Amino acid sequence: MSTMTADSFAAPGPGTPEPGRPVKAATLAGAWRTFLVRRVAGLLVNLALLVLVTFLIVQLIPGDPATAIAGESATLDQVELVRTQLGLDQPLPVQLWTYVSGVVQGDFGDSYRYRQPAMDIVMTAVPYTLTITIAAVLLLLVLGIALGMAIGVATRGDRRRWLDLSFSVVTGIISSIPTYVLATGFVVVFAVLWRVLPPAYSPAYNIGAAAILPIASLSIGGICSVARIVRRETAVILEQDYMRSARGWRLPTLTLYVKHMLPNLLTTALTLSGIILTALLGSALITEAVFAWPGLGGVIVQAIAVDKDYPVIRAAVFVIGLISLVMTLIIDIILGLIDPRTLGGKRD
Amino acid sequence: MTESNPAAAVRVAEAPADRARRFAWNPGLVIGLGMLAVVAVAAVIAPLVFGTQATGVGTDPGQASSAAHPLGTDTLGRDMLARTLVATQSTVLMALFATVLSSVVGIAFGIFVWLAPRRLRELGLRLIEFAVSYPTMLVAIIVAAILGQGVVQVVVAVAVANIAGFARLTANLAAKISASEYVTTARLMGVPVHRLALRHVLPNMAEPILILIAGAFSGALVEISGLSFIGLGAQTPAFDWGTLLNDGLSRIAVNPIVIAGPAVALTFTSLAALMVGDGLAAAANPRSNSTRARLVRAEGEPAVVTIEGDDTVLIADGITVKHGSTGRPLVSDVSFTIRRGEVLGIVGESGSGKSLTASVVARLLGEGLEASARRLELGGTDLLGRVSGRTLASKIGLVYQDPGTALNPALVLGTQLSDVLTIRLGFSRRGALGLLARAFEAVKLSDPEGRLRQHPHQLSGGMKQRAMIASAMSTKPDLLIADEPTTALDVTVQREVLSLLKRMNEQSGTAVLFISHDLGVVRALCDRVLVMKDGRIVERIDDVATLSEDTVEHPYTKQLLAATPTVAVKVPAPTPGEARS
Numbered sequence: 001m002s003t004m005t006a007d008s009f010a011a012p013g014p015g016t017p018e019p020g021r022p023v024k025a026a027t028l029a030g031a032w033r034t035f036l037v038r039r040v041a042g043l044l045v046n047l048a049l050l051v052l053v054t055f056l057i058v059q060l061i062p063g064d065p066a067t068a069i070a071g072e073s074a075t076l077d078q079v080e081l082v083r084t085q086l087g088l089d090q091p092l093p094v095q096l097w098t099y100v101s102g103v104v105q106g107d108f109g110d111s112y113r114y115r116q117p118a119m120d121i122v123m124t125a126v127p128y129t130l131t132i133t134i135a136a137v138l139l140l141l142v143l144g145i146a147l148g149m150a151i152g153v154a155t156r157g158d159r160r161r162w163l164d165l166s167f168s169v170v171t172g173i174i175s176s177i178p179t180y181v182l183a184t185g186f187v188v189v190f191a192v193l194w195r196v197l198p199p200a201y202s203p204a205y206n207i208g209a210a211a212i213l214p215i216a217s218l219s220i221g222g223i224c225s226v227a228r229i230v231r232r233e234t235a236v237i238l239e240q241d242y243m244r245s246a247r248g249w250r251l252p253t254l255t256l257y258v259k260h261m262l263p264n265l266l267t268t269a270l271t272l273s274g275i276i277l278t279a280l281l282g283s284a285l286i287t288e289a290v291f292a293w294p295g296l297g298g299v300i301v302q303a304i305a306v307d308k309d310y311p312v313i314r315a316a317v318f319v320i321g322l323i324s325l326v327m328t329l330i331i332d333i334i335l336g337l338i339d340p341r342t343l344g345g346k347r348d
Numbered sequence: 349m350t351e352s353n354p355a356a357a358v359r360v361a362e363a364p365a366d367r368a369r370r371f372a373w374n375p376g377l378v379i380g381l382g383m384l385a386v387v388a389v390a391a392v393i394a395p396l397v398f399g400t401q402a403t404g405v406g407t408d409p410g411q412a413s414s415a416a417h418p419l420g421t422d423t424l425g426r427d428m429l430a431r432t433l434v435a436t437q438s439t440v441l442m443a444l445f446a447t448v449l450s451s452v453v454g455i456a457f458g459i460f461v462w463l464a465p466r467r468l469r470e471l472g473l474r475l476i477e478f479a480v481s482y483p484t485m486l487v488a489i490i491v492a493a494i495l496g497q498g499v500v501q502v503v504v505a506v507a508v509a510n511i512a513g514f515a516r517l518t519a520n521l522a523a524k525i526s527a528s529e530y531v532t533t534a535r536l537m538g539v540p541v542h543r544l545a546l547r548h549v550l551p552n553m554a555e556p557i558l559i560l561i562a563g564a565f566s567g568a569l570v571e572i573s574g575l576s577f578i579g580l581g582a583q584t585p586a587f588d589w590g591t592l593l594n595d596g597l598s599r600i601a602v603n604p605i606v607i608a609g610p611a612v613a614l615t616f617t618s619l620a621a622l623m624v625g626d627g628l629a630a631a632a633n634p635r636s637n638s639t640r641a642r643l644v645r646a647e648g649e650p651a652v653v654t655i656e657g658d659d660t661v662l663i664a665d666g667i668t669v670k671h672g673s674t675g676r677p678l679v680s681d682v683s684f685t686i687r688r689g690e691v692l693g694i695v696g697e698s699g700s701g702k703s704l705t706a707s708v709v710a711r712l713l714g715e716g717l718e719a720s721a722r723r724l725e726l727g728g729t730d731l732l733g734r735v736s737g738r739t740l741a742s743k744i745g746l747v748y749q750d751p752g753t754a755l756n757p758a759l760v761l762g763t764q765l766s767d768v769l770t771i772r773l774g775f776s777r778r779g780a781l782g783l784l785a786r787a788f789e790a791v792k793l794s795d796p797e798g799r800l801r802q803h804p805h806q807l808s809g810g811m812k813q814r815a816m817i818a819s820a821m822s823t824k825p826d827l828l829i830a831d832e833p834t835t836a837l838d839v840t841v842q843r844e845v846l847s848l849l850k851r852m853n854e855q856s857g858t859a860v861l862f863i864s865h866d867l868g869v870v871r872a873l874c875d876r877v878l879v880m881k882d883g884r885i886v887e888r889i890d891d892v893a894t895l896s897e898d899t900v901e902h903p904y905t906k907q908l909l910a911a912t913p914t915v916a917v918k919v920p921a922p923t924p925g926e927a928r929s
Contacts, residue, residue, distance in 0.1 A: 025798025026806055049478055053490070060494045068496070157715035168376075172626070176619035178570040180577055181611045184597060188604040199601070241753035242764075245816075248712055248746040249768035250737035259767065263758035274481075282485025286574040290597065297578070304493045305579045313493050320486050328481055339758045341805050 028340050035336060035343040039329060050321045054314040055099045058086060069308050085109070086310065108318070109311035118311035122299060122319050129295035130323070132211055133284050136218035137277055143219075144226025145262075145269050151227065152234025153257060167231070171224035179283040183217035183290040200292040214291050218284055222276055226269065233268045237261055267339045274331050278324050285320075296320060377627025383620035391440045394433035401427050402434040403585070413605045420605040422595055431592055432609030439588040440617070442503050443569040449507035450568070451561055454514025459545055461515065462522035473519060479512035487512075488571055492580045502581040506571045510564050517560055521553045555632050562625030566618045573614055589614050642672075643713055645732045646720040651683040661826050661859040662686040662709065665723035669704045669883075672716045679704050679719075679883045686827065689857040691850075693874030695867050695908065701883035702863050703831055709861065710744055710829050711735065727826040741772035745820030745858070747849075749832040751812035755804035762800030765819040773823060787818035791848055810841035814848060821852055828852070831863045846873055868912040871895055879905045 061068050066083035074082075082088075086109075087095050102108065108118040155164040177185075190213060191199030197213055198205040237243060238261070246260040288297035300316040303309040336343045395402075406425030411417050419428040461472035479487070484506075491505035522545075525531060531548050539547075575581040576590025584591075589610040596607035652665045662685060669679035679701035686692045694702040708719045711731055724731040726743055748754040756764045762781055769780035781800060788796035791814040804812055813833060820828055830849060834842040850873055853860050864870050870877055871892050879887035879902065887905040889895055897909050 025795045025802050027798075027801070028803075045474075046478060046481070057490060057493055062495065172622060173615070173619055176566065176622045177615045178574065178618065180574055181593065181614055184593060184600065184607050185611060187597075187600055188607065192601055192604050241748060241750060242756040244712065245746070245748065245754045246756070246764070246767075248710065248744075248748075250741035250772055251767055252737065252771060255767060255771055260756055260759065260764065264756065267758065278481065278483040279485075280483075282483030282488075282571075283574075285483075285485055285489065286578055289578045300489060301578045301580065304489065305497060310493075317486065317490055317493075321482060324482060324486075340803055341757060 028343070031340060031343045032336070039332065043325060043329060046325050047322075050318060050325070051100060051103055053321075054103075054318045055096060057314055057317065058088070058310050059092070059095075069310060071308065103318070108315035111312045112309045113307045113312075118309075118315040121312055122296065122315040125294060125296045125299045125316075126319060126323075128293060129281075129284055129288070129297065132214045132218060132288075132293065132295070133281055135211070135215045136222065136280060136284075137273070139215065139219040140222040140226055140276065140280070141269065141273055144223045145230050145265065147223065148227035148230025149234055149257070149262070149265060152231040152238070155231075156235065156238050168228070171228050175221050175224035175228065177221060179217055179221055180286045180290055182221060183213065183287050186213045186217050187290065200290075201294060202292070210291070210293075214287060214293055217290075218280060218287055222280060226273070226276065229272055230265060230269055233265055234261070237264050240264075263338055267335060267342065270331055270335050270338070271342075274328050277327055277331070281320065281324055281327075374627055374630050376623045377631055380620050380623030380625075380627050383616065384624060387436060387440060387617050387620060390433055391437040394430075395437050398427075398430035398434050401430040410599070410603055412603055419609045420603055422606060423599065428592070428596075428606050428609045431587065432589070432613050435588050435592055435610070436613065438499070438582065438586065439569065439573060439590075439613075442499060442572050442582075442588065443506075443565055446503045446507040446510065446568040446572060447561060447565045449503070450510035450564060451514050451557070453507070454511040455518045455557065457511065458515040458518025459522060459549075461519050462526065463541060463545065476512050476516045476519065480516055484509040484513075484567065485571060485574065488575060489580070492575060497580050497583055499582050499586055502572055502575045505575065506568050509571070510568060513564065514557075514560065517556060518553065521556060522549055525549050525552050555628070559625050559628045559632075562621050562628060566621035566625070569614070569618055569621070573610075642717075643708065643711065643719045643721075643732065646722050648722050650722055651681070652685055652723070659688040660685050661688050661690075661727055662861070663723055663725040664705075664709055665721060667705055667708050667719065667721045667724070669701065669708060669713070669717055669719045672718050677883060678717070679708070682878075682880070682883075682885055684878055684885070686859045686861060688859055689853065690876065691853055691860040691862055691874045693862045693864065693870035693877040694880055695864055695870045695877055696880035697865060699882075700880040702865075702880045705880070706829050706831050706861060706863050709827075710746060711740060712746075738772050741768050742823050743826045745823055745825035745828040747813070747816050747820050747828065747830040747833045750836040751809055751816050752804075752836065754816060755812055757804055760801055760803055761807075761815055765800075765815065765822070768819075768823060783822055784818065787822045788815065790821075791815070791818045793818070808841075809837050810844060813837060813841075813845050817845070817848060817852065821856065821858070824856070825858060827859050827861060829861045829863075832865065833862075834869060835865070842869070849873065866912065867908045879908065 058065050058069075064079075066079050066086070066088050067074075069086070070079045070082045087098050090098070106119050110116060111118045111121055114121055151163065151167050154160055155167075187199050190197040198210045201207075201210045243256070243261065246256050251260070284295070285297035285300065287293075288295045289301065292298070296316055296319070300313060300320075303312040303316065332342070403426070406421055406427065408417070408421055409423050409425040411421040411425070413420050417427045417429065419432065421427055422431070457472070458476075461469055461476070464472060487509035488502075488505040491508050492501060495501040495504060526544075526549060531544060534544055534548055572581060573588060573590030573593070576588050577594045579594065582588045582591050592610040593607055593614070596604075596610065599606060646666055646668065648666060650665050652663055664685070665683045667679055667682040668677070670677055682701070682705050684692065694705060696702045704713075704717070704719075707713050708721065709724070709726075709731070713719050721732060729735060729739055729743065755761070762784065765784055766775075766777065766780035769775040769783060770777055775783065784800060785796040788799055793799050793811060793814055799807070799811075799815065807815065817833075828849075833849070834845050837845060846869065849860065849862070852858065862870065862874055867877075874892060877887075877889040877892060877895075878885050879889070881904050886902045887900055889900065889905075891899070895909070897906050900906055900909065
């Protein structure tokens with residue numbers, strides 16, 4: 001970004017320069033400052049809401065939370081033990097205060113099952129989930145945009161109808177296969193029938209080889225979804241006036257599409273990728289189950305379905321929420337770099 | 349994943365609400381509805397027919413595919429085909445309930461937020477944004493963690509997770525529609541708020557919301573089955589496609605056929621909903637069909653006579669443009685010439701073919717049009733043959749109607765305006781930027797170097813148009829084509845731009861083809877004027893100075909003159925005299 005002094009974000013009014021004081025063209029420094037202040041404030045508010053939500057997970061359990069958590073077969077003593085451990089015998093404001101002061105230090109309490117800090121258990125799983133999610137997001141954006149743009153350009157102005165139709169049909173079918181179904185199918189084909197890739201995570205296998213199927217099943221549906229969106233958007237952008245201007249400058253095809261179209265396409269694609277990314281994180285939680293992948297999905301499902309391990313549930317939900325907040329912020333910053341107009345407006 | 353559906357819903361929501369649209373059935377929609385009908389029939393009939401077969405313990409456990417059991421049997425010997433078909437009912441009902449629940453609550457909440465007082469509305473919108481930014485699946489898992497496992501719990505969980513999406517779309521649409529003219533009018537006429545919501549706002553939301561519902565159903569189906577798949581949903585003895593898939597997963601190494609049933613069923617139903625959603629979106633926003641543009645040479649006697657050694661820059665003879673698929677004529681046999689340093693105006697109403705004529709000369713004909721000409725030469729170059737991009741770029745400069753849309757919003761001015769110089773005319777990047785800075789200075793843009801680093805949205809309309817003119821002139825073209833360059837600007841800025849064009853024309857001797865619907869503007873700037881109507885030239889005015897209703901012949905020109913009175917006489921606005929100052 002330029003380091004020139006910024007009078008204001010908005011352009012100085014139209015018309016002639018004032019005599020005496022030369023008019024300086026405005027830079028984006030001011031817009032970035034406002035943007036970052038607003039987004040950091042928003043992040044803090046969202047964090048506070050996240051802490052509140054994770055706190056309420058226990059309090060909102062219908063009936064007596066302590067009885068529900070301890071289980072139907074628990075003795076009265078066990079129920080009381082759970083009650084004191086979770087602080088449920090205290091008044092609500094005290095509970096919230098205890099909870100918040102713990103969370104600030106990263107302390108969500110000890111796991112019932114593993115007898116160690118819940119946060120440690122969650123943090124062990126985080127790298128596994130992040131690995132496959134980030135790899136899938138990158139694949140999805142790069143391949144999805146490239147494919148959508150190529151098809152959009154190839155079918156512009158109703159050229160190659162057969163390509164348009166087959167693209168719609170194929171991507172439509174693939175993108176409507178649930179990721180966990182696709183994952184199961186991959187296991188059957190690549191691990192059971194062809195035996196070229198490991199069926200599930202295990203310390204015995206190379207982690208790189210074991211990650212191929214989870215990443216592929218997470219990204220392929222998304223690639224098709226992104227490609228469909230980008231293909232439609234390409235058709236829209238190709239009809240814009242500024243593309244006609246670029247053709248008026250007789251720019252070569254590659255410059256036309258890569259330099260003048262792609263940045264506008266990225267704005268849309270990245271805005272949508274925020275939505276896709278959160279959806280992907282959700283899919284990852286389930287897809288991990290197919291591959292026994294030792295990520296957050298397994299941790300949270302085990303904690304809910306089997307152990308009723310609420311400290312772990314709270315920590316896991318907090319961390320997953322935090323990941324989506326941070327990823328959304330990163331995407332917005334990239335968006336701002338590509339297209340500074342998005343700095344001023346609200347995200348949509 | 350079903351991201352494309354909400355996106356489609358948003359796209360429809362962005363389409364102008366007042367444009368009359370006819371519902372267009374399309375194959376995708378029909379096929380999708382047909383597939384959904386098949387699913388519905390299976391959901392109703394299968395439990396009655398295959399009920400006992402699906403739940404009763406069979407005699408051949410763990411069978412692979414066979415004639416009796418095409419999809420094999422599970423560990424208790426139950427036929428997987430029967431179980432898959434029977435599970436249709438529970439799966440579809442769960443998804444349906446979740447969709448209905450989330451859409452009703454979400455739409456109600458969205459409307460409530462829209463109707464609420466300002467403070468409450470802001471708070472509500474914030475809450476919706478917060479909820480939307482979380483993975484649906486995470487919200488569903490949180491709710492499942494609170495409520496426990498089971499069919500009802502998982503339906504509630506997925507419904508809760510999807511509420512925010514509906515609430516956001518509803519609030520956005522309500523805000524957009526309530527700002528529209530017909531709602532404002534109704535409000536001014538004293539229509540009460542609840543009637544406004546029911547009669548005006550809701551019906552206009554129907555289309556995008558229907559599209560979102562189709563997407564949400566597909567989403568709910570996948571999410572509920574996903575939750576069942578990881579053991580948070582339906583518990584034994586209840587079963588749905590998700591639990592069947594989960595059962596199959598544990599036996600995948602020995603009997604992979606058992607996952608085929610639930611996998612295909614899930615994909616089939618999800619695809620059906622997706623097709624219905626996309627079909628609805630396509631029906632609401634049909635794409636125009638067009639063919640690619642063509643420009644060909646026509647045979648025939650020339651209508652333009654040129655003299656050798658003349659300083660004619662452009663010779664256009666017999667330009668004809670037809671609509672590609674219908675063959676409807678848009679421009680018929682238009683011929684003219686432009687001499688060096690001359691400004692030729694083409695004036696006419698919208699649809700008269702004046703812009704099309706210009707686009708033929710510029711070799712930028714739009715998609716779906718077919719053009720021909722007997723002769724089209726610019727500075728000795730035959731434009732009907734193969735012309736290199738480099739030649740066109742150096743010979744023709746272009747200025748468009750709306751500077752707000754003609755500049756690329758994502759690129760700074762220096763980057764987009766210098767491309768033609770560096771790529772087509774062989775300038776170095778620094779040389780190109782220096783030339784542009786001088787050109788910006790020539791059009792009186794303040795701080796030229798700073799402007800080159802700005803994005804278009806940081807400049808006013810007049811500044812953008814001046815930048816466009818500077819860029820068009822930077823290639824030192826033989827011909828500058830200005831297509832309604834002042835129409836999108838307000839009156840004072842119009843005058844600036846006109847005098848700038850005149851000054852550029854006089855300083856550089858560049859010929860100008862000036863297109864406008866405004867005879868007042870044209871007579872102020874041009875040396876000669878062509879009047880076009882219905883694709884034909886109806887009047888050629890060679891002497892603009894003495895132009896009056898008596899010197900023209902065609903009734904349409906007389907009408908035009910009558911409609912633009914006294915511009916040149918009383919208002920000095922864009923008179924040539926001032927423009928030269």
